[in-house]
Amino acid sequence: MTADLGPARLTSCGYPDSMGQSTPELPAETLIGAIDNARRGVVTHITIKGERVAAIVSESTLAMSQLLTALLTSEMAASALPAVLPAAFPWASSLPDTDTHLKAFAGELREAVVAESPERVRRVLDDWQAVAEVRAGTRST
Numbered sequence: 001m002t003a004d005l006g007p008a009r010l011t012s013c014g015y016p017d018s019m020g021q022s023t024p025e026l027p028a029e030t031l032i033g034a035i036d037n038a039r040r041g042v043v044t045h046i047t048i049k050g051e052r053v054a055a056i057v058s059e060s061t062l063a064m065s066q067l068l069t070a071l072l073t074s075e076m077a078a079s080a081l082p083a084v085l086p087a088a089f090p091w092a093s094s095l096p097d098t099d100t101h102l103k104a105f106a107g108e109l110r111e112a113v114v115a116e117s118p119e120r121v122r123r124v125l126d127d128w129q130a131v132a133e134v135r136a137g138t139r140s141t
Helices: 028-040 059-073 081-088 090-094 098-114 118-136
Strands: 003-005 008-010 041-048 051-058
Touching (some): 051 059, 090 118, 098 118
16 A cells, blocks of 8 residues: 655555665564554654654553642642752752752642643753753753
């Protein structure tokens, strides 16, 4: 089965015929495993090195995300977040005036997670990591 893409043709595995590579043959158990994973998960898009790609997110990953969101809506559970951030993100221990900055980082991260905004979560993590790396001297401003 191929899809017509103008001058290039796409094979069933997604490789254009014009790439000079043969279509990889996968063992049946690999394909069956991929189909089973797709059945138990959700197809979504993620960004890897600036390129948007499709990915299958497992039910367990979705469950962890839902649990995290639920926990962070609880004031009592969210109050522990600043203390555990350095365990989850080792670079966070390099933040200046760690207690104050960890509380600010935790607040921004909590808001992004509760808003269910992966883009915002990514921005918060990227921004705070940059601050920590500048502070540690591993990144320049």
